[in-house]
Amino acid sequence: MRSDNPAEIALSNDLEVRDERGLIAQDYFDQVEAAIEQRDRELLLELTQDLHEADMGDLIEAFGPRDRQDFLDLLAEDFDFSALTELDDSLRLKIVDALPNEVVAEGVKELDSDDAVIILEDMEEEDREEILAQLPVMDRIQLKRSLDFPEDSAGRRMQTEFIAVAPFWTVGQTIDYMRETIDLPDEFNQIFVIDPAHRLLGSVSLDTLLRSRRPTKITEIMDETRHYVTAEEDQEEVSRLFERYDLLSAAVVDESERLVGVLTIDDIVDVIHEEAEEDIKRLGGVGDEEITDTVIETVRSRFTWLAVNLLTAILASWVIALFDSTIEQMVALAVLMPIVASMGGNAATQTMTVAVRALATQEIDSFNMMRVVSREVLVALLNGAAFAVLVGAIAGFWFENFDLGLVIGAALVINLFFAGLSGILIPLGLEKLGADPAVASSVFITTVTDVVGFFAFLGLAAWWFGLV
Amino acid sequence: MRSDNPAEIALSNDLEVRDERGLIAQDYFDQVEAAIEQRDRELLLELTQDLHEADMGDLIEAFGPRDRQDFLDLLAEDFDFSALTELDDSLRLKIVDALPNEVVAEGVKELDSDDAVIILEDMEEEDREEILAQLPVMDRIQLKRSLDFPEDSAGRRMQTEFIAVAPFWTVGQTIDYMRETIDLPDEFNQIFVIDPAHRLLGSVSLDTLLRSRRPTKITEIMDETRHYVTAEEDQEEVSRLFERYDLLSAAVVDESERLVGVLTIDDIVDVIHEEAEEDIKRLGGVGDEEITDTVIETVRSRFTWLAVNLLTAILASWVIALFDSTIEQMVALAVLMPIVASMGGNAATQTMTVAVRALATQEIDSFNMMRVVSREVLVALLNGAAFAVLVGAIAGFWFENFDLGLVIGAALVINLFFAGLSGILIPLGLEKLGADPAVASSVFITTVTDVVGFFAFLGLAAWWFGLV
Known part of the structure; x- marks a missing residue:
């Protein structure tokens, strides 16, 4: 207890591994990097031997790809494999793939069964078999049994050592x-x-x-x-x-x-984190991406989601194209139409976020489902009415056209109503169908609010002003 | 161990409290509700006396407002206050506010210090003082000390009982x-x-x-x-x-x-959950909303965010208005412009989601910041190029205008570049300023991608086709 800060851990040579924000300290990092550059294995061992596996994991993540490889090469058989369990999945796989199978087998031998499974489960079948073959027979049987359980099951995560x-x-x-x-x-x-x-x-x-x-x-x-x-x-x-x-x-x-x-x-804490992270990432349309993924991996994983979004954007464009002559006669419609779509999109995202979280934490059940749905619709209608007045007035004054204000106000109420309804019903429907409500909700919902928003606004305008 | 399902808990009278999905079982709920309606206190006690506080909490959340009140009135002094710690903050506050202070004081007496603090911390100052005054002096001193620590601090969450x-x-x-x-x-x-x-x-x-x-x-x-x-x-x-x-x-x-x-x-698990939930909700623009909030509370909390979004939407409309004569001469621009904005918004959301999560989990630090930023820019440019070709071809064929395809392609590359850049720089900047990157990122980012998207597409078109 020599330090006021709990996150600071003193090494024998009095160098702090972490700074006051809990990140790897710059001074410490610089010394480790210098040791790598000078290929000074002794110094490197001295600097890293007392590290907790979590500190070692963060250190490895802080390296660039080249330093990382050199670091592992220098430590060689003194590298403690338990640090690998602290890394992103993709980075761990990259490191393990680059090591010879015999080295991995030696490293895995020292681990608890649950840690060993984490390292083995993502590997290629062939490599895994080769590594398992080099383990003591009891370890091999236990690990194989764990690996036979489905991915993300209790059997995969459990420790087989107990009293x-x-x-x-x-x-x-x-x-x-x-x-x-x-x-x-x-x-x-x-x-x-x-x-x-x-x-x-x-x-x-x-x-x-x-x-x-x-x-x-x-x-x-x-x-x-x-x-x-x-x-x-x-x-x-x-x-x-x-x-x-x-x-x-x-x-x-x-x-x-x-x-x-x-x-x-402690394993469950990781699971809670993973599951929350999964929801956030799926809502944001980025799949299982990690910050350590390469550019190409990232481009590929994001492309799919952008492509889906393109389809829905084209659908929205097609709706606008239905009213091209209306717009030609009254260009103010083109100026104002993104407001209707964007307000709807935002309102739907709000509802959807609450719904997806409530489903993930089982806060929505058969007892309150009807109450939740009608609450969302009511909220949508009330906010719709408020913004109808606000936006209607702004549009009316801007284009000195009171009728245009009426039309955009009506379109807003309609779109926010559909936004609220789809924001709650689409996640509920996906859950009912056994799909993850987080993964597909936002794309469906934006489609609804764009299509309804453009159609309601342009359609009402065409009818009201007789511009067909 | 009479059941195959770990979530099923048998009561003495062999009624299952939870169904196979882990939700409160319909049969059980119906019996409790019938007991409430018949004001049968004995039966109610029998049905609920063996409940774990978590089960009791979920049961209370499953009730409608009227049943909830009747349930608490019937149980009276036999109600175990520890169940309150399992409820949403707003629902707990509502229940505690409705109870006389003497009843709350009696209930709080039985709790561990950390549970007592959870119940007391959100109350009105005056009520809290009145309740504390009715507690034994040692309890009062300990609780006051915990309550003196800042909100969401370790001192608030800690248990003062230890060996x-x-x-x-x-x-x-x-x-x-x-x-x-x-x-x-x-x-x-x-x-x-x-x-x-x-x-x-x-x-x-x-x-x-x-x-x-x-x-x-x-x-x-x-x-x-x-x-x-x-x-x-x-x-x-x-x-x-x-x-x-x-x-x-x-x-x-x-x-x-x-x-x-x-x-x-176990307290920390709740914190992890809260913090992840906070990020998701802030990204979705819904503040601290809970599924048990009333319609008016929800309308009010969502209104602010929608109002901010309205300002940014008006800014985007103003950009479009700059080009109204261009659009009048070429209405295809109005049809296609949402595609540019929407692709940019999506790409920016992807980058921002990864950035906000990485900041929350401290995966971005001074060692990898430059690497992360340049990776995002590179990803944006590559996906920008891919979608430029795709969207350019679609637009070219749709309107039989190859030049229009060129213009929208160029606009997409520009917008996706700015999307990537703002998606990473805005969260980093907010973090640097000490603000929560999750809370304001999405509104800033949509503004950037809308404004840049419309300006790039319409501006390029006006220049290329000479439509000013």
Whole structure:
């Protein structure tokens, strides 16, 4: 406790790894870079040997591609593979792909099962098999079982190292067992109770164990497990369970209710982060892009979304083209029409954002669905009315045409009504169909508000002014 | 373990509280509602007494306003206030405001300090003082101290109940102390070591304690605390620390380095959720809105954002108005111009989404900033070129005018370039100015892409075709 700042970690040579904002410190980074440039392996080891895997991960992300490669080459067999689990998926894959399979096998050997799975799961089938073949047989069997579970399932994320005891043991026996066993998991906060067929009976938290007297039977202090997870379950569902019941860890069982692993909250924190990030990125139309992706990868991943957007923009243009002679006779319509479309787009985005989040956090259910939908429609109509007056007045004065103000006001009410309705119904519909409401909502919604906006405004104008 | 589904919890009367999707089960809900309608307090108690606070919270959120009030009136003093901590902020405030202060004081008495703070912090000053005055003096002092810390600080979120021992104690003494003390915190996974002045020296995790022999001195197994938190620190920084180092709990110290509380991962999980939710909502222009807000609250909160959007839309209209005679002579321009603006808006949103997330997770730092900016510009130019060809060809064929295709292609490259540049520079600039990049980015960015898009397309067309 020599420093006022919790994020600062002192190394033996008194160099701070992170600055006051929690980022990798410039001074430290410069020294590491100098060591790389001078190919000074000894200095590099000294600088990095005490790093937490998270600090090591951030350091690797801070390097440019060349420094990164040199850094790994210099550390060679002293590089701790656990740092790889802290990296973006795409960067991790890039690094692992560049290493010889034997080196990866050696590195993976040292890891907990859940960390090893993270490194292996994204690799090419062939490389993965080659690496698995070089692992001790027990490790290989455990890892293969984890990898056989679906992507993003509890079975993939679980740790297969845990402590399980028999129900007839006493507290004393259990404590002695833990004192004598060397090969325990690194950290744990509960022990599990299983029957002879390895079926989960319950669990005992460490604080309960500590507070109980030695002769107490485990069954007396055991909690019957209310919240456990099946290995096939999706990580998003699992994270909801953790959040809902404030769990620190949960048992994972297979289809025969046998205990096969344990999920801990630190893995779940990553999942919560991933899922929220996924929603934000999908709403923004950028897929699984990471900041470390190359230019070409990024161009490709964004192209699809822009292409979809182009189709909807062309549809909107086609609607405008229906009224080309109207516009020719009254060019003020061309000037004002983006206002109608843009207000609708914004109102729909607001509704959609709330709807997508509420669906992701299960805040919308059959009990409140009708209430939520009618609330959105009412909000849309009220804001529609307010902006109809505002925009109508502005347009009326601008073009000294009171009728034009009336027409744009009416078009705004219509478009904001459809914006509210589609902003809530499209996400609900996509969820019902089993699609992710975040991924496709914004493109559908912009289409609706553009098409309705242009059609309502230009159509009303053509009819009102008789310009067909 | 009678059920295959981990989310299903059996009550004594064999009624499932949640369905297979993890939502409150319709059958259960109907029974509760019937009990409310029949004002059958006994049945209601039986139905709800075993509920976890999270289940109780979701049940309350599922009710309509009238049922909610009746439910609380019927349960009266048997209502467990911890369920309130599971509700949306605005709904919780509404419920607490409707209850007499004496009832709230009674309810708060039973809670852990961190839960009590959540209920008290949003109340009117006057009500809060009245409630605090009715609490036991020790509780009052602790709560007041927590409430004196800034909003969203570690001091607000921390639990003031923890176990701290002296460094010269042995493992045996510590275990005996825990066995004999009744008033321990409900759950804990580490104990702290303090000096006589209450300054934090270190911590011992429960698994280490369990694995050590009774005569072992605490100092021998104590970890010097590397990661701790000051009470004034913002919860977002704290959550980064938890995530980075996979912490389960962290000590909170005051300005004199005295141990004042403990933060646990379950509170941090809520923070992570809140912060991600805040980003999503700000990007979508909906502020702190909750699904339980009333229509009027929602209209008001969304109005501001729509009004800002109106200003930018009027600016774009003004740009179009500069070229009204051009459009009059060539109405195809009015038909095509939304395509240029919309593609730019989308490309900018993509860049901005990645930038805002990367800033929130500190993935952008001084080491990679230049690399990130030039990557975005390059991506924008490449996609700009691709869509210039595509859109140019479409426009050329549609209006049988090859020159129009050239003009729209050039306008697209220009707009996508500015889209990429503003998509990355505006968030970076806002962050530099100390503003939240998420809150204002999208409005600035749409303004840029609309204005540049219309100006580039119409301006180029006016010049190329000589239509001024």
